[in-house]
Amino acid sequence: METKTSYGDIPGLKRVDGHLKVTGSIRYAAEHPSPGLVYGAIVSSTIAKGAIAAVDSKAAESSPGVVAVISYQNAIKVPGYGEHDLKTFNENKIYFNGQPIALVIANTFERAKYAASLVKVKYNNEAHQTSLDANLQNTYKPFGDDSDYHRGEANAYQNAPVKIEAEYHTPIHVHNAMEPFAVTAFWDGDKVTVYTKAQAIKSMQHDIMTMFKLPVENVQVYSKVIGGAFGSGSPLWPYAKAALIGAKMTGKPVKVVIDREQMFTMVGYRSPAMQKIGMGASADGKLIGITHEATGETATYQQFGEGITDTTKFLYECPNVDTHYKLTRLDLSVPTYTRGPGETTGVFALESAIDELAHAINMDPIEFRKKNYAERDPEENLPWSSKYLDECYTQGAAHFGWDKRQQKPGSVMQDGWMVGYGLGCGAYGAGRAPCTVHAKLGANGMLLLQSASADMGPGTATVMVKIASEIIDIPVENISFELGSSALPNAPGEYGSITTSSVGSAVYDACTALKEKFNQVTGTASDKPDYVKILNDHNLPFIEVTHSSARSEEANKYSAHAYVAHFVEAHVHPATGEVKIKKVVSAVDGGKIINPITARSQIIGGVVWGIGMSLMEEGVLDHRYGKYVNSNLGDYHLATHADVPQVEVVFIDKKDPVTNPMGSKGIGEVAIVGFAAAVANAVFNATGKRVRDLPITPDKIV
Amino acid sequence: MKQFQYVRAASQQDALAAIAKPGTKIIAGGTNLVDLMKRGVTAPDKLVDITHLPLKGIAATKTGLHIGTLALNSVVSENSLVLAKQPLLAMALKAGASPQLRNMATVGGNMMQRTRCSYFYDTTMPCNKREPGTGCGAMEGYNRMHAIFGASGQCIAVHPSDMCVGLAALDAVVIVTGKKGERRIPMTEFHRLPGDHPENDNHLAPGELIIGVEIPDNNFAKNSYYLKVRDRQSYAFALVSVAAALDISGGLIKQARLAMGGVAHKPWRLFEAEKSLIGKPATEDSFKNAAQIAMQGAKAYEYNAFKLRLAPASITEALKHAAGAV
Amino acid sequence: MEDKNANFVSGAPGEEPEIDLGPKDNSRRTFLKQSALITAVALAPAPAVKAAEMHFDERVAEAFEKMPLKMEVNGVAKSLMVEPRSTLLDILREQLDLTGTKKGCDYGQCGACTVHVDGHRVNACLTLGIMVNGKKVTTIEGLAKGEVLHPMQEAFLKHDGFQCGYCTPGQIMSAVACIREGHANTEMEIREYMSGNICRCGAYPNIVNAIQEVKGGGFVV
CATH class of the missing domain: 3.30.365.10 (Aldehyde oxidase/xanthine dehydrogenase, molybdopterin binding domain)
Known part of the structure; x- marks a missing residue:
């Protein structure tokens, strides 16, 4: 589907997910309906340094629709916080103004948000420093x-x-992606499912595993589409940890969407x-x-x-x-x-x-x-x-x-x-990082490519489909690229301008290997095997490969x-x-x-x-x-x-x-x-x- | 947002009866009120929706132009009478907000909008306007957007409207009604300076309702201009704005009107500067002289000293545009 | 209580008159809650008290706080009970599951929530849902005719008028309005009249090209 446009005459493959985006039907992190869903609103610190003396949550708790108010005073102990983590809800220290210090969960967004405004916090203040200009002499060598x-x-x-x-x-500079950060999380015993925006889905999964000391099979992260991130979408931020704690403590699916003000202090x-x-x-x-x-x-x-x-x-x-x-x-x-x-x-x-x-x-x-x-x-x-x-x-x-x-x-x-x-x-x-792609071509002529990559906007799937179509030489309509699930084969995060080079190379190599496998079946070396005919002739439902690619030694x-x-x-x-x-x-x-x-x-x-x-x-x-x-x-x-x-x-x-x-x-x-x-x-x-x-x-x- | 009751006024009398009760606020476009309620800056117990009252009309009268309080900013800015008689008002309106917001915002609501001072919006910060007696966060804080005229030791906020700057220049009169009946307040006296009561933005008495605004006919349509200087080219509040209107005959200025936005707690009319222009040729020298006069009494704070340079330059520039010299 | 004022109409004309809790509605609710508590104590063993109290409180709160809202969304009549404080945006997204309309800033500062109310573009985040009673709302989900995309949607695809796609529904709704209003005559005019829609991915030139093509193509928008 090479297209030419009349304005600017720009060739190329139009976005494979474009239809979903222009019709508003693609679902971002905060848009996954879930039965029994409750809403979490984050309460932020209003001082820059010190400690919380007390959280008074009575008014919030008795506000209509409130399910829980969670803070360091009543939160579960998180087993896997690291030395340099902000230990969300597990300590009373304040490191910055706008730090998440409580989560109010209620049965509607409006009720959660209002009840959050009723949480009263007493602090023990300490003197703070927030000016780079005033601290130019007070520096160290980071590396x-x-x-x-x-x-x-x-x-x-x-x-x-x-x-x-x-x-x-x-x-x-604040990233200010148009999509506010959001997590929808629900636990089933010791297993957790999370919808969020993740530039690096495997590392997000790993961070959640570490936080709760869980095996890989217990953590499923989905991030099928990202409403912009620009670098802010890689870590498991404290607001997300708050959502995970809230979902675990209430046993309900919890959705936390931070507001625009919180986008300035909570996500880098x-x-x-x-x-x-x-x-x-x-x-x-x-x-x-x-x-x-x-x-x-x-x-x-x-x-x-x-x-x-x-x-x-x-x-x-x-x-x-x-x-x-x-x-x-x-x-x-x-x-x-x-x-x-x-x-x-x-x-x-x-x-x-x-x-x-x-x-x-x-x-x-x-x-x-x-x-x-x-x-x-x-x-x-x-x-x-x-x-x-x-x-x-x-x-x-x-x-x-x-x-x-x-x-x-x-x-x-x-x-x-x-x-x-x-x-x-x-x-x-x-740069280029190691990546694995699973490629499967079925008797219906459809090629499915899978890798745990992400798309925060540049059009990852579109580019992968284009690369695959040039190797496999079938129409782009017959190719799909699945990303955004931690269950998929390993891919690097979408950052550092490495996605096309890393995931694209793996797609290139996987498709080359797949074609080779078809040729092995027929014992020929065709440049364009008749995939469907080969599968039918050999009574095969599909042929698949899983292929890992990395930078060559020569590149060094x-x-x-x-x-x-x-x-x-x-x-x-x-x-x-x-x-x-x-x-x-x-x-x-x-x-x-x-x-x-x-x-x-x-x-x-x-x-x-x-x-x-x-x-x-x-x-x-x-x-x-x-x-x-x-x-x-x-x-x-x-x-x-x-x-x-x-x-x-x-x-x-x-x-x-x-x-x-x-x-x-x-x-x-x-x-x-x-x-x-x-x-x-x-x-x-x-x-x-x-x-x-x-x-x-x-x-x-x- | 706190829960509140909502009622819809079926008549002007209903609206007046409702707002007589404390804790009740009028809502029309809601573009500022809903925003303030979301942030907890204001938390009314009850909202009275007046959008169904018949106060949307725009009509020529014997002496001028009447615009109903509920006329939408977008509608006014494109109205043929406004464009023909008072193009300055249309220009000012189009310089404000965004097309979506102008489709919601009303004339009365535009007048009633609150300052955009960050300290006013942030309920964790001191602000005498939001909470009298807590102090002014901006005075010693980040005051880049703040007043250079008419500020007090209590408040240095500015009124954010563009429309009101245009109306102030055009000698508009605000028509309000209350239990004691109608009264007319010149636009230049509708908003007030902060003084010791910055919590009061204007002279609208409790229980009063704006029903419209009147602009007297004038000879400024040919030579008027609204200049707005801002940090991006659209959809931003003014660093400084200038409404300039001239009545020029034979190269000489017969009458002049000047008002500024982004510099004071109210639309800042420049009466002395206007006077200085009368009888003068419509030249850059006259304009520069007027700009200099306009700046008398200006006082800057740590971050807004640039306005002392930007304001006179903008006055001169606006006058040049109004005179057709640009 | 003084305000069973016949001149006041809550909701659409012909709806039920308002139930006024008076200025001290909080104390009223507290009273009802206390009553409920007393009743509950009388009827139930201790551990159930909290649950019973909350349950009753919920019903009381709902009865006094929600109001009927009737509106037409994308050609379909909707009849809801909403809190007056609920914005049109939150009602669309959270109650009607029409998530195509986006929340970007929630303060009218980005345009991601742009919808048409009675044919005019507005920010749904600053629109109280209850004030849309009796009106027609069109969201991005209502723009296409079945499987046939609106020309503006087609033009956005053709000109790559988006990347992440989050501001896109608002941009498209605004773009359609921009042409309908007659504000798409020049590139400069389009840019000015589209400035209420922020795109962090920076697709602006492509969006302007899409609008110009639709405008120039003589499509019915």
């Missing part, structure tokens, strides 16, 4: 010696003929960062040294660190590079992976600095990047598996019309707006990344400071593109995240209370239709010979990397004003 990196001389930039030094600040966020970059080059534009320091934050009870400085180590050829990464522990919930984790933050600083230095040298930013192009990985000293970033520059520039860019900032006015062009580039590792000899070059035209109002993104061209080296229509959407999605990050997204805390003051979608702004222009996506579309049999490189994460810098660079080109503190809201321009 020991690996937190620092040196190549050549440290601080070599300082002696370069041309140098810049700058500080960049990025705020808290992107750490803010303070970064310093020193960068120096020769007068003719050869990089001499880069020093990149980054400080982020984590929780007191758990560490989360990320590779903010990683890209700086390899994106450009530069003899002297030193990077340093530190964390401070704050009385906040633990941050987690957020689209392009680490890279998104770090590359904003790196690619802004590159633009600043190019300006200081008075060189076109593309020329400057080309001049320092890394032909092999300078960090690992390995060849690239493939790298077409140079083609991203060239093709992107041509599609965008980069030749019309004025080197001198503030040179172009159009309809009363200042016009600027900006470029920001990025890279993201093209290469450094593999996907690349992007984002071109942005920004219009800035000289009086009001408003910034509008008028044009975007994103040129992407994602290896061979398996399914252009969905791949394009992934890139556009990253660009939209990038527009939000660069212009409006910021989680704001009032540090006096350690609490968010904008934990809703009216005050925490996500980009909306009016903020987003048409986005032109240019795929280089050349096969990578190393990463996997399809030659693809994952693109979901790289799609956002570098975009915020492209905007900041365009704003500079428009106005001569360099904004190093995201987001670029009107107050920072006027």
Whole structure:
């Protein structure tokens, strides 16, 4: 079912679950009806640090419809909490404002929610710290010696003929998937069934097994569709633990859906960062040294660190590079992976600095990047598996019309707006994890593929069906891919841009093995066996294989990344400071593109995240209370239709010979990397004003 | 949300009788009230639904335009009389909320909406408006969206409406009714400054009901503009907004109307700045001078000092648009 | 109690008049509950008291708190008893099992709950169900004609106007309204009039293209 569209002419397989989604009939985590279902509402802490002195649940318990009020005062003892877990309902300590501290279960949603407001909590307060800025001196190295990196001389930039030094600040970003996190759980003795959103269903199952010390066969997790997650959907979060405890204690199916405010404190966020970059080059534009320091934050009870400085180590050829990464522990919930984790933050600083230095040298930013192009990985000293970033520059520039860019900032006015062009580039590792796929082709001609993968939006099943159809060579309508159940064969979580490479490879290999098995039956080596005829001729109901695939040894000899070059035209109002993104061209080296229509959407999605990050997204805390003051979608702004222009996506579309049999490189994460810098660079080109503190809201321009 | 009783008023008299009782609130569009009730900011015992009262009409009168309190924001913004006579009001309405919310929100409800100050909405935080005597969370807190004019030591919140800014500029009059009969309150005096009683947003007396608004006819239709500066290009509250209306004849300004949103506890009418424009040429210099006058007495807090720059720039820009110079 | 006011009509005209518990309805309920407790103590052995009390309390609460709601949902007449505080969104999702309408923010800040009431798009999360009495509601489940998708649904498929799919029903309902209202004449106008629908996956350009195609294709929406 190859389709061409009249608008944009995007080829590819339309989403296999699209019909279910446009009719509203697909069921998300909170939409599984269950007889006797009761509703749980989470009560959150209202202080940032200390301990609960007492929970008064009398009023809540006598409120109509209430089945139970559960807190540390009456909860069952959880046998498997780990050292760094938030021991939900098993301790009275408060680690952050907005921590789940009680669960009110009632027979309707409205009653549970109202009764939750009646739970009164007394605390013993302790002084808290929630500000990264105020704790920049109070840091530690999260990965020991690996937190620092040196190549050549440290601080070599300082002696370069041309140098810049700058500080960049990025705020808290909250994933804010549209679907609120939800769990529907029910126990049957020692067996539990859970519907939730899980990017990594096997690890979710494992976490539940650990929590209750249960064997694998006692825990069944379903996550057939995910209403967005962007990194927040992997851990078994405390709210989910609360739901599991509530279901166990009441013996009823319990549904817990957290509200939008709780989405800010209960399911992770992107750490803010303070970064310093020193960068120096020769007068003719050869990089001499880069020093990149980054400080982020984590929780007191758990560490989360990320590779903010990683890209700086390899994106450009530069003899002297030193990077340093530190964390401070704050009385906040633990941050987690957020689209392009680490890279998104770090590359904003790196690619802004590159633009600043190019300006200081008075060189076109593309020329400057080309001049320092890394032909092999300078960090690992390995060849690239493939790298077409140079083609991203060239093709992107041509599609965008980069030749019309004025080197001198503030040179172009159009309809009363200042016009600027900006470029920001990025890279993201093209990884692959082991995966197992079960493939079964029946006498009815239908091929069923199964693996415990997930789909949080990119279209996992669609891509798998496309890969399978190209090997097995039967119509896509005859192929289905089942994911989202912990009972299926092992698959890695859907994160890190590895799904197509990992699960897709396993599908590729399983389908190849399946075809081979048909050929074994007939004793031939047909490229397109007549599957149904073979099954009928041999009186077989089906032929099946279970196949595991993993990265080859050969792959270790290469450094593999996907690349992007984002071109942005920004219009800035000289009086009001408003910034509008008028044009975007994103040129992407994602290896061979398996399914252009969905791949394009992934890139556009990253660009939209990038527009939000660069212009409006910021989680704001009032540090006096350690609490968010904008934990809703009216005050925490996500980009909306009016903020987003048409986005032109240019795929280089050349096969990578190393990463996997399809030659693809994952693109979901790289799609956002570098975009915020492209905007900041365009704003500079428009106005001569360099904004190093995201987001670029009107107050920072006027 | 606390459980409450719901009744539907069949007449204006019923509605007045019902709201005379404490703990009773009127509901129409519900776009702000339901939100506030969900968060426990307000918890009425009883809601009186007035949406079936015949107060939706939009009609030209001898002296102006009458708009019923229940006219939907979307309907008003597209009404042909409004577009012809008072395009500034249509522009202000379209700058507010989203199409869905405008399909629910009424004119009266828009006037009665509460501030969007985070400290007001969060029942765990201090707020003199929500709970008098608890203090103002915003004063020493995150006050980026807050007032630069007319604030008090008790409250620095702003009124969030766009529509009311347009109406204030256009000399609209709010018509209310109560046990003592009807009275007319100029839009500029409908909302109040916080003073020592920030819990009171406006001068509507207990037991009174808004029944409509009247806009006197004017000569501003050709030269008016609503400028709204916000953090995203749609569906966001104003950092600063400006309603500007000019009556220009032979290049000279005969009359001017200016009001701002996002800067005070009420739509902030700029009377002195208006005066400064009369008889002046419709040029950027005149506009800049007016903007400077408008900013007299402005006071910023830790996070909203940018408004001291953004507000005058926006006034000038809005006037340029109104004059057709952009 | 003073307000057996004949001018007040609860629910639709012609429904039963309201039962007013007065401003102190909590004390009234407490009283009823205490009565129930006394009765229960008299009739039942101690361990059953709690259950009996709760059971009776439930019935009392239901009688006084729920009201009749009659509405037409996707062409089907529905007759329900609802608490006045229940939003149209929660009634659709939790009582009618019409889960196509989504809860994204619950405060009118995302548009995932967009439905049509009497043909106009509204946020179901801020709409009290009881206020929809006598009206016609269309949700995403009511857009297709049997197996035949609405042109907007087809266009979303063709242009890949979604990824995770969670905001999609709201986007589609809003998109249909956008054209019906006459606000789909230019790309800029579509973007402005679709801005009440947030999509975190960022499918905006594809959604705008889908709307333009439906608008330009002269489909009856």
